[in-house]
Every structure is written in C-alpha cells, then in structure tokens.
Amino acid sequence: GAVVSQHPSWVICKSGTSVKIECRSLDFQATTMFWYRQFPKQSLMLMATSNEGSKATYEQGVEKDKFLINHASLTLSTLTVTSAHPEDSSFYICSARDLGAGELQPQHFGDGTRLSIL
Amino acid sequence: RKEVEQDPGPFNVPEGATVAFNCTYSNSASQSFFWYRQDCRKEPKLLMSVYSSGNEDGRFTAQLNRASQYISLLIRDSKLSDSATYLCVVNSWPYNQGGKLIFGQGTELSVKP
Numbered sequence: 456g457a458v459v460s461q462h463p464s465w466v467i468c469k470s471g472t473s474v475k476i477e478c479r480s481l482d483f484q485a486t487t488m489f490w491y492r493q494f495p496k497q498s499l500m501l502m503a504t505s506n507e508g509s510k511a512t513y514e515q516g517v518e519k520d521k522f523l524i525n526h527a528s529l530t531l532s533t534l535t536v537t538s539a540h541p542e543d544s545s546f547y548i549c550s551a552r553d554l555g556a557g558e559l560q561p562q563h564f565g566d567g568t569r570l571s572i573l
Numbered sequence: 574r575k576e577v578e579q580d581p582g583p584f585n586v587p588e589g590a591t592v593a594f595n596c597t598y599s600n601s602a603s604q605s606f607f608w609y610r611q612d613c614r615k616e617p618k619l620l621m622s623v624y625s626s627g628n629e630d631g632r633f634t635a636q637l638n639r640a641s642q643y644i645s646l647l648i649r650d651s652k653l654s655d656s657a658t659y660l661c662v663v664n665s666w667p668y669n670q671g672g673k674l675i676f677g678q679g680t681e682l683s684v685k686p
Contacts, residue, residue, distance in 0.1 A: 497678065498660065499660075
C-alpha cells in the first residue's frame, strides 16, 4: 500500500534552533501534502496545505514565517520550524494525498515527528 | 462550536463489551466521513470510511445520518487491542476539489481484561 515516510521521528534540541522535518511519499506522487500538529490529549490540527510548485496555504493562526514549508517535488515536502521555542514542542504529522486512490483513502499519514525543545 | 465534536470519553470497558462512539459535524456540505484510530504517540490510521447506507467491517459498524449530521461507530466484542483513541474525521468538500480533513478531538477507549 501507499507509504509516507517522515523523518526524523524524534528531535530534541535547544531553544532557538531551527528544525527541518521531511515528508516523502514513497510509491506515489503527491501534489498535495498536509502538515498537522497535535498537542497532548488534543486532536490533530491542520497547520498548512502544501502544494507542489506553489506556496503553501496556512491555516488561521499559523505563522508562515515561523513554519516554513517547501514542496519542491511530487514526493517531498519539508517543514522547518524556525527558531524553535519550548512552546513549539509537539507531535508534527504529515500526510499526502494520492489522487488516484479516491475518497476511500483520503490521505496517507507519516509516522510523525515528536519535537521537544529544551 | 467545533466543526467536529465527539463524546468526551474516556471509555473504560471490559473485554467482550459493545461500545458506541458518537460524533456530530457542523458543516452540512461535508462530503465524506471516516473513523481513524490513533495509538499513543503514533500517527492516525484509517479504520473505516462511513457510507450513507451504513457499513460494517467485522466487529466494527459505522453509521451516518446526514439529516442530523451525526456519525457513529459501534465496536462489538471488544478486544484488549482495541484500546486506542478513535478520531471522527470529516472531509469538508469533495476530495478531488481540494477538500481537507477535519479531525474531532478523539475518544479514548480502554478495554480491560
């Protein structure tokens, strides 16, 4: 089945560091990828929609200069958390849309990245 | 009001019990509906899609009531391995027109021996 690979799975770093997270669709082309954030005991919140070859669409309240998204190819999207602070500590999950799969399998999720900022 | 609302949980049930989760959504234009399962510290995994006519997959039965904007999931003969958080998910508009998934807060299920 379709697989989305997300890397790294766990990051611990100092406050002020920028962290890049990669999301790859391994066996399908993804013109659209999604980035979510999940805080403990809360649901997934969509941060932005990443479209290959164009600017990402950010959800209300998400700072585009803080969370840089690049979707340069049909199989790779990256999220960079710039100058991360402890409040950015969260579980970040990407997903990719395989248009060929139809509505029965809307998005394939990566394994998630647990980000801890000290 | 949240776009997708679920039972607060947690649900603590014995093995073999039948448990039902409910979910309501606010956008009447929503097109497709899903139940996802999320294990602790893991990514969500699609459990089943929800069709207007209702659908069943083994011990799991999903129902959709568009008039009431209500979705349900029934788990029969619950197993220890069913312990997880169950997420009600709604796609706001047709998938092939750029729809996006809206997740409910999730309902935690704990099945005890």
